[in-house]
Amino acid sequence: MPEMTDRLPHEKGFHVSWDQLHRDSRALAWRLQSHKPEGGGEWRAVVAITRGGMAPAMIVARELNVRIVDTISVKSYNHQEQSEPKVIKFPDMDVMGDGEGVLIIDDLVDTGRTLEVVRKHLPKAHVATVYAKPMGRPQVDSFITEVSQDTWIFFPWDMALQYVKPFHGTND
Numbered sequence: 001m002p003e004m005t006d007r008l009p010h011e012k013g014f015h016v017s018w019d020q021l022h023r024d025s026r027a028l029a030w031r032l033q034s035h036k037p038e039g040g041g042e043w044r045a046v047v048a049i050t051r052g053g054m055a056p057a058m059i060v061a062r063e064l065n066v067r068i069v070d071t072i073s074v075k076s077y078n079h080q081e082q083s084e085p086k087v088i089k090f091p092d093m094d095v096m097g098d099g100e101g102v103l104i105i106d107d108l109v110d111t112g113r114t115l116e117v118v119r120k121h122l123p124k125a126h127v128a129t130v131y132a133k134p135m136g137r138p139q140v141d142s143f144i145t146e147v148s149q150d151t152w153i154f155f156p157w158d159m160a161l162q163y164v165k166p167f168h169g170t171n172d
C-alpha cells in the first residue's frame with residue numbers, strides 16, 4: 001500500500017459532469033449577482049480565460065444578462081516546461097479599461113499563476129472561478145467549491161462515458 005505522499009497529484013480525482021458544471025456555474029452567477037461592482041451599477045462585461053473559462057463564462061453571462069463577452073488567452077507551458085505565464089491574446093482593452101465592472105471567469109484556480117498575470121492587466125476586475133485549490137485562493141475574489149491541492153479536477157470536455165468492469169471482476 002503506497003504512502004499518501006507517494007501519490008501522484010492527479011491520483012485524487014474530482015470528476016465534474018456537464019450537469020454539475022452547469023449547476024456550479026449558476027451558483028457562481030447567483031453569488032456574483034449580490035456582489036455589485038465597486039463603483040456601483042451592474043457588471044458590464046465578462047472576460048473568459050481560454051479555454052477552460054469559456055463554458056462557465058457563458059453560463060454566468062447568461063444568468064447576469066451581460067452581453068459583452070470577450071476572452072484572454074494565457075500560455076503557461078513551453079514544450080512541457082512550466083515558464084512564466086504570458087498573455088498571448090488580449091480582450092478589447094478599449095472596452096475593458098482598468099477592469100472596473102468587469103468579471104474575469106475561469107474554471108479553476110490551482111497555483112494562481114494564471115490569475116496573477118491576468119490581474120496585472122485588469123487590476124480593478126472581479127476575479128471568479130468555479131473551483132479553487134488552496135494555493136490559488138488569494139488570487140480569487142469569488143468561487144464556489146474548494147478542493148485539496150493534491151486533487152486533480154477532471155472537466156467534462158476532457159472525459160467520455162466508457163464501460164466499467166463490475167466489482168466481482170468478471171463479465172460472465
Ligand SMILES: O=P(O)(O)OC[C@H]1O[C@H](OP(=O)(O)OP(=O)(O)O)[C@H](O)[C@@H]1O
Pocket residue numbers: 049050051052053074076106107108109110111112113114115136
Ligand atoms: O492556477 P494555475 O496553476 O495557473 O492553473 C489554472 C489554469 O490551468 C488551467 O488552464 P490551462 O492553462 O491548462 O489551459 P486550458 O484552459 O486551455 O485547459 C485552468 O483552466 C486554469 O486556467
Ligand code: HPA
Pocket residue numbers: 108110151152153154155
Ligand atoms: O486540477 C486541474 N484540472 C484541470 N486542469 C488543471 N490545470 C491546473 N490544475 C488543473
Ligand SMILES: [Mg+2]
Pocket residue numbers: 049050051052053106
Ligand atoms: Mg485554463
